[in-house]
Amino acid sequence: xxxxxxxxxxxxxxxxLAAALRKVLPADAVISDPAExxxxxxxxxxxxxxxxxxxxxxxxxxxxxxxxxLCHQFGVPVVPRGSGTSLAGGALPTADCVILGVxxxxxxxxxxxxxxxxxxxxxxxxxxxxxxxEADGFFYAPDPSSQLACAIAGNIAMNSGGAHCLKYGVTxxxxxxxxxxxxxxxxxxxxxxxxxxGGLDLLGLICGSEGQLGVVxxxxxxxxxxxxxxxxxxxxxxxxxxxxxxxxxxIEAGVLPVAIEFMDRPCIxxxxxxxxxGYPDCEALLIVEVEGSPAEIDEQLSxxxxxxxxxxxxxxxxxxxxxxxxxxxxxRKSAFGAMGQINDYICLDGTIPISELPEVLKRMGELSxxxxxxxxxxxxxxxxxxxxxxxxxxxKDGDLETCEAMGxxxxxxxxxxxxxxxxxxxxxxxxxDLMTHQYDPSDLELQMAVKDVFDPKWLLNPxxxxxxxxxxxxxx
Amino acid sequence: MARPETEAALAxxxxxxxxxxxxxxxGTRGLTGAGEVVETTGLHGIRLYEPGALTLVAGAGTPLxxxxxxxxxxxxxxxxxxxxxxxxxxxxxxxxxxxxxAANISGPRRLQVGAARDHMLGIRMVTGSGEVVKNxxxxxxxxxxxxxxxxxxxxxxxxxxxxxxxxxxxxxxxxERTLILRGQDMGAAITDLTRAMGTPFDVSGAAWLADVNxxxxxxxxxxxxxxxxxxRAEKLADLLGADTVVEGAESAALxxxxxxxxxxxxxxxxxxxxxxxxxxxxxLVDALTAQGITADVIADWSGGLLWLRVPDTGDAGxxxxxxxxxxxxxxxxxxxxxxxxxxxxxxxxxxxxPLEKIAAGLRQKFDPRGILxxxxxxxxxx
Ligand SMILES: Cc1cc2nc3c(=O)[nH]c(=O)nc-3n(C[C@H](O)[C@H](O)[C@H](O)COP(=O)(O)OP(=O)(O)OC[C@H]3O[C@@H](n4cnc5c(N)ncnc54)[C@H](O)[C@@H]3O)c2cc1C
Numbered sequence: 101x102x103x104x105x106x107x108x109x110x111x112x113x114x115x116x117l118a119a120a121l122r123k124v125l126p127a128d129a130v131i132s133d134p135a136e137x138x139x140x141x142x143x144x145x146x147x148x149x150x151x152x153x154x155x156x157x158x159x160x161x162x163x164x165x166x167x168x169x170l171c172h173q174f175g176v177p178v179v180p181r182g183s184g185t186s187l188a189g190g191a192l193p194t195a196d197c198v199i200l201g202v203x204x205x206x207x208x209x210x211x212x213x214x215x216x217x218x219x220x221x222x223x224x225x226x227x228x229x230x231x232x233x234e235a236d237g238f239f240y241a242p243d244p245s246s247q248l249a250c251a252i253a254g255n256i257a258m259n260s261g262g263a264h265c266l267k268y269g270v271t272x273x274x275x276x277x278x279x280x281x282x283x284x285x286x287x288x289x290x291x292x293x294x295x296x297x298g299g300l301d302l303l304g305l306i307c308g309s310e311g312q313l314g315v316v317x318x319x320x321x322x323x324x325x326x327x328x329x330x331x332x333x334x335x336x337x338x339x340x341x342x343x344x345x346x347x348x349x350x351i352e353a354g355v356l357p358v359a360i361e362f363m364d365r366p367c368i369x370x371x372x373x374x375x376x377x378g379y380p381d382c383e384a385l386l387i388v389e390v391e392g393s394p395a396e397i398d399e400q401l402s403x404x405x406x407x408x409x410x411x412x413x414x415x416x417x418x419x420x421x422x423x424x425x426x427x428x429x430x431x432r433k434s435a436f437g438a439m440g441q442i443n444d445y446i447c448l449d450g451t452i453p454i455s456e457l458p459e460v461l462k463r464m465g466e467l468s469x470x471x472x473x474x475x476x477x478x479x480x481x482x483x484x485x486x487x488x489x490x491x492x493x494x495x496k497d498g499d500l501e502t503c504e505a506m507g508x509x510x511x512x513x514x515x516x517x518x519x520x521x522x523x524x525x526x527x528x529x530x531x532x533d534l535m536t537h538q539y540d541p542s543d544l545e546l547q548m549a550v551k552d553v554f555d556p557k558w559l560l561n562p563x564x565x566x567x568x569x570x571x572x573x574x575x576x
Numbered sequence: 577m578a579r580p581e582t583e584a585a586l587a588x589x590x591x592x593x594x595x596x597x598x599x600x601x602x603g604t605r606g607l608t609g610a611g612e613v614v615e616t617t618g619l620h621g622i623r624l625y626e627p628g629a630l631t632l633v634a635g636a637g638t639p640l641x642x643x644x645x646x647x648x649x650x651x652x653x654x655x656x657x658x659x660x661x662x663x664x665x666x667x668x669x670x671x672x673x674x675x676x677x678a679a680n681i682s683g684p685r686r687l688q689v690g691a692a693r694d695h696m697l698g699i700r701m702v703t704g705s706g707e708v709v710k711n712x713x714x715x716x717x718x719x720x721x722x723x724x725x726x727x728x729x730x731x732x733x734x735x736x737x738x739x740x741x742x743x744x745x746x747x748x749x750x751x752e753r754t755l756i757l758r759g760q761d762m763g764a765a766i767t768d769l770t771r772a773m774g775t776p777f778d779v780s781g782a783a784w785l786a787d788v789n790x791x792x793x794x795x796x797x798x799x800x801x802x803x804x805x806x807x808r809a810e811k812l813a814d815l816l817g818a819d820t821v822v823e824g825a826e827s828a829a830l831x832x833x834x835x836x837x838x839x840x841x842x843x844x845x846x847x848x849x850x851x852x853x854x855x856x857x858x859x860l861v862d863a864l865t866a867q868g869i870t871a872d873v874i875a876d877w878s879g880g881l882l883w884l885r886v887p888d889t890g891d892a893g894x895x896x897x898x899x900x901x902x903x904x905x906x907x908x909x910x911x912x913x914x915x916x917x918x919x920x921x922x923x924x925x926x927x928x929x930p931l932e933k934i935a936a937g938l939r940q941k942f943d944p945r946g947i948l949x950x951x952x953x954x955x956x957x958x
Contacts, residue, residue, distance in 0.1 A: 214770040215853040215880075237774070259719045270717065272726065273694045288930045293853045295880050296680065296691055297730060298907025299927040299953065300935045304693060304726020308719050325776045348628035354651065354747025355801070392776075396804040403801075451715040454629045483716035484629070523717035531720070538720055542707045546942070547722045553937035565721060 101148060101189075101504075101529055104563050104575065106196035110176045114153050117174045117198070121156055124166035129204070131155040140181065140199045144246075145189040145530055147446075147500060152179065152193035159204040161279055161287055161317040168315065169285030171198055177559045178283070180311040182223065182251030187447055188528025190258060190310050194563055200315060202253045208232050209318065217276055217293045219320045222253035226260075229321060238323040241268035244524070245436070256316050259308030261524040266482035267358040267391075268324070270524065272307040279318035280306060283555045293320050305550065310526050311561040313554040327391035330358065332428045333401055336382035336414035340364060343384035344457035346411045347481045350388065351454075355403050360482035361387040361432050364461065367439075367476040367489070368431070374438030377431030380415040386481065387432055435478040436489075443474075443491035448507050450514030451523035454484040463513055464488060471506040473499075485523035486514065512537050527565045535567055544570055581618035583700065583708055583739040589614065590737070591706030596950045599733035601637060601675030606665045606912070607732060607923070609949030616674050619739050622646055624714065631697065631714050633742040636674025643673055647745055655746035656692050657683030657831070663841040665912055674738045680730030683835035684797070687773070687877040688780040693729035695744045701728060701736035704943025714742045727938070733949045735942035751805040754781070754827040755818035757794040762786065762873065763858040765794040768816045769878035770854050772796050775815065777808040782878040783834050795830060834876060837883050843872070845885040846892035846913040852906030854879030863900050869893040888914050894921035901925070924953055 118132045131137055132154050142149040153176070158164045171178050177197040184191050193199050205221035211233060212218070218233060218240070226247040229240040243262035244250055250260070256278065261270040268274065277291030291303040306313055337343040347360055363371070365383050372379055379385060386408075390400040405416055419425040439445045452460050461477065468475045479487040488510055492503040511521050511531065515538045521531045535544060548566055551558065551574075558574045580586040590597065596611030603615075616637040624633040627650040634643060640658065647653050658681040660671060675681070677699065682691040689695075698712030711724035728735060760768070765784040772779050781797030796816070798808045809821055822830070833839065840847055848871075852860060857879035864871060864884075871893075872885040886893045892913050901908045907925035910918070927935065935954060939946070 212853075212855075213774055214767075214855045216770075216773060237776075259723070261717055265717070269690060269694060270719075272723065273690050282930075286930060288934075289928070290931065292905045294851050294906040295686065295877060296682075296693075296851050298851070298909075298925040299931060300735075300938065301680070301693060301726045301730050302931060302934060304723055304729070307726075308723045325774050327776045327778075351630060352628045352650075352747070354749065356747070392804060393807060395807060396801070399801050399803045451717045453626065453631065453715055455626055480717075485717045518713070519715045520713050520718045520720045522720045523715070524719055526719050527721060535721065540710070543709050543711065544721070546703065546707070546709050547711075547724065549941040550722055550724070550727075550938065553934060553941060 102568060103150065103194055104568060106194060110196035111153060113174050113176065117170065117176060118154055120170050121154070121167060124170070125156060125158060125163055129157045129159070140193060140201070143184040143186040143189060143191040145187055145192065145528070148189055148192055148529065150193050150195055152197050152199040153195060155199040155201060157201050157204045161281060164200065164281045164315050164317050165285045165287055167200060168281050168283055172284045172559065175557070175559070177562055179561050180253070180257070180315045182254030183225065183249050185246045185250040186254060186258065186526065186528060187449070188522070188526045188530040190526050190528035190564060192529055202251065202317065205317060212293065213238065215293050216323055217320050218323050219318060220252060222256065222316050222319050223251050226250050226252060226255055233323050237326050239326050240321055240323055241274050242271045252319055252321070253316055256307050256319060257309065257311045258524070258526040261485065263359045263361060263480060266360060266480065267356055272304060274322045275303060275307050275319065276322055277320035278303065278306060278316045280314040280316045282314050283557070283560050291320065310528065310565050312551055312565060313560065328393045329397060330389055330391045331397045331401065331419045332387050332389040332425055333404060333419065334385060334387050334417040334428045335408045336380035336385045337411060338383055338414060340384045340461045341458035342411050343386055344454065346386065346408055347454060349407045350404055351482065353403060353407055355390070355400050357388045357390050357404070357482065359387070359389045360480070362477065362479050362481035363432065363435065364477040366474060367435055367478045370442055370476060371431040371435050371438045374441055375431050375434040377427055379431050382414040387428055432478065439476060439489050439491065444494040445489045445491050446503055446507055448486065448488045448490070448510055449522050449525040450511045450519055451483070451485045452514050452517050452519035454481065456517040457484070460513060460517060464510060467506055467509050471502055473503055473506055484519065508534060529564055532565060533567050548574060577613040577615060579615045579618045583619065583702065586619070586737060586739060587702045587706045587708050590702050590704065593947055596947050599737050599949050601672035601678070602639065602670040604662050604667050604669045604671045605675055605679050606661065606667060607679065607952065609952040611950070614737070616672060616737065623740065627652060630745050631742060632745050633714055633740060634673050635740055636672060636738040638673050639670040640673055640676060641670065651748050652745045653748050654695065654743065655685060655689045656695050657685040657835055658692060659683050660836045664837050664847065673741050677729055677741045678731060678733050678738055684781040684783060684831050684876050687782065687880060688778070693726050696725050696729055696741060697744055698742040699725050699728050699738055700740040701738045703736040704945060704948045709736065712742070716744060732952055734939060734953045735948070737948065749799040749801065751802045751823065752797060752799040752827045753805050753809040753821055753823045754830055755796045755809060755813055756820045756822065757817055758791045758819050760792055760794050762861060762875065765792065766854060766857050766875060766879040768794060769796070772812060772816060773878045775812065777812055781831055784875040785839060786873040788839070797827065797831060834874065837874060839874060840872070840883065840885045843885060844888065846888040846917055847911045848884040848886065848897055848908050849911050850882040850884060850897070850901055850906060850908045852880060852882065852901055852904050856904035856906070857882055860900050860904050864893065864896060867896050869896055888917055891921040892917045898925060
């Protein structure tokens with residue numbers, strides 16, 4: 101992976117810019133000491149690191165506006181940062197950039213249950229949003245596994261999803277409005293506590309734009325009443341193919357579970373060894389969760405288990421209590437941790453049409469043999485969003501490169517069967533150079549033209565999303 | 577009139593054009609710009625339908641009726657319940673899926689499941705420069721690159737001409753029930769509707785009509801498996817009261833009526849569509865009444881969507897309505913009016929200057945010559 105050469109012009113202005121920033125921000129909000137800027141050298145794609153030139157931690161929209169106006173004047177690139185949990189290197193700095201972190205902007209600005217929204221500063225963590233309204237019976241639906249740490253800012257930039265988005269949608273479907281600061285410092289309000297945009301749907305465009313169009317400082321989020329209850333059923337099958345067919349039949353039958361999670365044998369074995377959730381010994385298992393009152397849950401689960409029975413399951417385990425539910429979820433929730441225990445891994449994020457699941461899993465097995473690296477699969481099956489984990493050894497020379505090459509093959513496979521490179525983690529730097537496999541030049545040209553409108557000088561997170569060669573003339 | 581039968585022919589046509597083009601699907605939304613008419617109906621046909629993956633891909637000119645039929649055969653539907661404007665506007669023709677997408681047309685269930693834009697997985701289009709561009713795809717989750725799908729939803733043919741749309745579809749639930757309560761005033765009804773939306777009972781429709789045979793009517797809909805639907809209807813009736821509970825086809829007919837705003841169809845007057853916060857709905861209507869603008873009201877989306885029927889004179893109350901809506905947050909679109917009214921007031925709610933500037937900038941990139949439905953949503957950057 102390549103990053104652009106740092107701009108000497110930008111680097112030479114470090115002290116002058118730092119001094120100008122200190123005039124508009126509290127002293128402790130401007131970080132220029134290389135020992136401290138190192139804290140921002142990477143996000144959760146830890147294979148790539150680069151300390152920024154400066155980091156700033158504004159606390160208000162006005163301060164963000166001041167910072168951007170100055171960086172714009174100085175012609176210095178800015179990389180916005182939430183909590184730094186991006187798995188795509190979205191928040192990876194360049195050596196000549198200012199990291200703009202929104203971590204200090206974590207206030208709740210307004211809660212309204214009649215109109216069902218909450219307005220927050222975007223540095224607030226995802227889980228805290230639900231925490232703020234939970235006691236009153238509400239929740240914020242998008243629930244990335246990283247929700248304890250990740251910020252709404254990053255969720256909006258990446259259009260993040262979670263296990264429950266099968267029913268409730270991803271961030272873009274739950275976002276009503278934003279306050280955003282443009283690269284030249286202008287503050288805009290888009291949308292608000294009402295449905296649908298007046299004028300063009302700029303909100304839909306901003307969500308998922310990976311910090312390249314503006315810095316989002318406040319957000320109006322839709323909140324929903326909590327269901328009366330939820331319960332999972334665990335089902336084990338003899339083959340990936342049969343489990344895939346079962347997913348299809350459940351969806352076709354018209355029951356809408358809140359989550360359908362899929363684990364394959366390598367993943368089941370690793371999590372068993374790690375968490376000991378007591379999963380059955382089988383090739384593939386599904387965890388399907390439904391919501392409602394106890395009777396409603398029974399009604400849905402009876403349909404789901406009847407469908408599963410037609411596929412000769414190895415085992416069906418319906419939860420009868422909170423304790424049993426927790427045990428069923430235990431293995432799934434510790435899957436990433438379990439993998440981390442036994443190996444280094446990279447986590448991919450392609451999406452495929454679910455009808456292609458058996459074929460894709462089979463091809464993945466072949467690639468695994470070919471590259472000599474193990475793959476484990478744990479993913480959101482209801483919507484075809486795969487998370488293959490490729491296991492490698494970081495201490496072994498060339499293993500990371502082999503792993504990345506194999507990852508690229510898997511993602512291309514996802515595109516070739518009618519899917520896409522990223523279902524929820526975003527492109528960042530990780531999938532940047534694969535974009536030409538999914539998009540034609542005219543497709544990418546139009547996306548870049550959108551950035552031209554919002555950020556004509558290409559100063560916001562410029563080295564991401566688009567292949568460097570494709571964006572070169574614009575980045576100046 | 578031109579009616580290209582392939583995407584390539586459409587691209588040629590747009591590339592070769594040197595005067596404004598009026599982009600039209602079935603022409604049933606009453607919103608075409610000026611210029612030579614280009615119809616998309618030649619770009620029709622279901623390209624892919626996978627019921628087990630809840631996905632459908634169709635040419636933009638495919639009649640909505642054809643899509644409803646093919647989905648219906650598998651017990652599925654478009655969850656966002658797109659409105660049919662024909663009765664309200666007195667227009668003939670066949671609505672197309674491209675028109676639904678380009679105008680982001682939804683219906684009562686929008687408050688539960690999202691709008692047309694939330695169900696659009698991907699698009700293909702021809703831009704104003706005649707470039708063929710795709711974005712999104714046919715899978716449920718996709719964050720690869722910018723989401724131009726959302727931008728195109730509701731762009732009313734001003735940025736590009738859609739040639740293909742892929743959609744997420746939904747299984748038709750086993751049962752539906754509607755709770756009806758008559759005679760409530762608007763304030764009390766909206767309070768009830770917002771309360772209903774705050775329950776865990778998964779309400780899929782929440783509306784109030786000022787006048788149904790001389791009485792107001794509050795309607796709340798639940799859908800799902802039979803047992804669950806009965807349970808939730810009962811809970812809601814206990815909580816909020818109901819004069820009558822109807823189910824099945826009888827319930828469906830009530831929501832079709834709301835979806836298409838048919839109560840206003842054979843009554844004179846201009847019709848406004850207002851999107852605002854539910855708790856603003858009643859105060860907003862009161863404020864208008866105080867200014868001498870008496871409106872016949874249908875409130876949908878628990879008050880978040882107001883249909884206002886007002887006398888079609890002057891600007892049809894437009895400046896007062898827009899001022900109130902802006903004060904409360906939201907936007908107002910003129911859906912039905914005579915030509916004299918339309919000459920006095922813009923169809924779409926003017927956006928704040930910085931947003932107009934971005935929109936104009938986008939139009940300039942997508943349609944540099946300003947030939948696609950020019951002026952329909954706002955001026956291009958000159
Ligand atoms: C263990 C683990 C599990 C995960 N599980 C999931 C999951 O289930 N689903 C999922 O979708 N993702 C998941 N992720 C990925 C990650 O958590 C999400 O992408 C998250 O939204 C990133 O949020 P963040 O605040 O950490 O953003 P960061 O990593 O700080 O930044 C992400 C992107 O947002 C931009 N950005 C940050 N702040 C702003 C702002 N104010 N304005 C504009 N742009 C901004 C950055 O420039 C960057 O491009 C997981 C990550 C980990 C480590």
